[in-house]
Amino acid sequence: MIEFERAETLSLKSHPEIIEKWVQDLIADDPSILGLGDLELRQKERIQPRAGRLDLLLQDPVTKRRYEVELQLGATDETHIIRTIEYWDIERKRYPQYDHCAVLIAEDITSRFLSVISLFNGSIPLVAIQLRALRVAGKLTLVFTKVFDELTRGLVDEDEEAEASPADRAYWETKASKSTLTGVDDLMKIVKSFNENLEPKYNKYYIGIGKDGSPFNFVSFRPKKSSITLEIKLPQSDDIDENIEQAGLVQLVYNAQWGLYQLRLTLVDVKSKKDVLSELMRLAYERRSQL
Structure with a gap:
């Protein structure tokens, strides 16, 4: 007999114990949970010249493609989008021998911000991933859902x-x-x-x-x-x-x-x-x- 367990949706932003670094470390330990392939961690908190720190730098071990990942608990906002694109731009200029993709992760990505992100599609390889936290049978699990994918850059x-x-x-x-x-x-x-x-x-x-x-x-x-x-x-x-x-x-x-x-x-x-x-x-x- 199949048993059903109802999941409870949680807000990580308002959770009294969970901080952004906890989620960051979880992704760093197993980047495949993002659903972007079997990626490897290159660096956490990567220092950007005059621009803060990149949350995560991931890389595909086969194609060598790099993913500049910015994480934000709660809803995404203008600064989150700008920061994601800025770090992607810095990395691609520092290491032009690699193909680069910007990745924005947040708990809430509204239709308004999806519209803003779509303005860059075609000129900036950008992926938006929505993060959901669920409690199932007393345990916490995270679900990452790609809500906006980059435009495939091939010839029509x-x-x-x-x-x-x-x-x-x-x-x-x-x-x-x-x-x-x-x-x-x-x-x-x-x-x-x-x-x-x-x-x-x-x-x-x-x-x-x-x-x-x-x-x-x-x-x-x-x-x-x-x-x-x-x-x-x-x-x-x-x-x-x-x-x-x-x-x-x-x-x-x-x-x-x-x-x-x-x-x-x-x-x-x-x-x-x-x-x-x-x-x-x-x-x-x-x-x-x-x-």
Whole structure:
């Protein structure tokens, strides 16, 4: 029998014992609770020249992307937003070799401040996370919910078409190999099972997907001499990461800037791991079809 326990919502701002540092330390011990991926702590209370201290500096161990995190108990306000952006700006100028993202965390992020934050989206990679404190069965738990995500900085399909130099199959047979192109053909059979109107679109740097004469790139292929790099446009999630790992697929990296998974496939992978590849591409197709 499933038992239900009612949760009580608490205000950390008005809590007599909890202070901001307690939450800060909790995140520092396990940054994954923010839901931004398997991040690592670089530094707490990082001194900013003539600008105070950054609450948390986190980093993705694979992509090396850095997250400048500012935490505030209670409701966010103008100074919180300004401080978050200021610290992000300082860090990106000090360490331009890294990709940087500003992260604002507060218990209450009103629609008014979401509107203000949206003004920066597209020019500043900014994520807003709402923090909720709950008491369940006498124990305190924290829930972090992303209420505003950064704009994915990738080319839209029309720009991809404009930027891509046209090529043909013969070009790729020279650049890659006939055998890896056969692997691409097998992957395209899966793609066409979603929609018969989808066709390979040969470009100089990748093989994309076309639909009715226009780009429809929910996946793309970069065949090489003995392998294929498969790029799948999906938001990163623990479930997808687990499926990829359990299938034994080689994940090169998750490209957060372009919002896609990059998998290195052998011809054996294409045939023996068809089911999981089909499922991943299907999810990407359904997501692209909803745009």
